[in-house]
Amino acid sequence: MDAKSKLVHIVIPAFRMHTQNFNNAFDGITEADALKRIEGRTNHIAWMAGNLVNCRYWLANILGIADADPNEQLFKEAKALDATAVYPTLDALKQQWHIISPKLFERLKNATDEDLLSGFNFPMMPSFVQQNKLNMVGMSIDRESYLFGQIGLMRRILDYPGMKYEVDESINY
Template sequence: MEKPVSKSLEIIIPAYRMHSQTFNNMLHGVEEADAQTRIENKTNHFTWMVGNLVNCRYWLAGILGIPDKDPNEALFKEAKALDINAKYPTLDELKKEWHNISPVLYKKLLSIDEAELAQAYPFGMNISYVEENKLNMVGMCIDRESYLFGQLGLMRKVLGYDAVKYDLNDNLDY
């Protein structure tokens, strides 16, 4: 495994790579028709959750100076609420975007230094024990991804799919 320049990210890199794998495993076998299903009209659908995962990576990329933009940002920016009237991208389209931004962001995470991670990044939550900087934005992104994976895992079961597998593809190196 490649080591990041920043010692602060040594714990993040394995989580990031595991999430890259988990993303594929979460989508495995899910039919497009099921991806639009909501539980008792109270939950977000699978597609919305997947779109938010993709958007989270684009969001972090932007914070770290990567100019690439999420083509579906209007649907997902800042965890925008599900719009039952909106036309959402397919799971295949979202998967393509995930694999477009993820290796680019991974390279940035490997190369970013402590000084850049310490740069202020105000996010307006005003939590006394969370310094508003780029390092904590990386942590918040990983946390958001974990949260969404938990929801997706539950949705897989509710929709009648097998639990997510943790099979790894060593060729996926980001």
């Protein structure tokens, strides 16, 4: 993988695997099941999918891509699930994921060390984490991992098979 910065080499494989996992995580899930909550206490899969998409748009914006998440009002800053809101379909969220992800991947590949180490103020960061764009990349990857884990659990609760880790080689971002 050609990247201007050696700092992103460690996150590119996780980024690309998450891109693949997005399709795998929702494989076979019906739109009706995507809106189910467990005992009215959990987030539903559609909310989790929307948060994943929003996470990619958030990171893209931090790295200088101006594209806006079309569903930002539902997901900005990990907004809590609104049981009265109408959430986008999984198909619509998949389309958005595959619109922003290749742009973000190209930006990650073309980022310089200087870009990545430039400051970025994020109030939620603990004092031992340097506030820069590189650490926002790491935080984003971590958030995606967390959401994929929750989706994997919801798949099993809703009686779907576990998520597969198949790779579609035609997706190169």
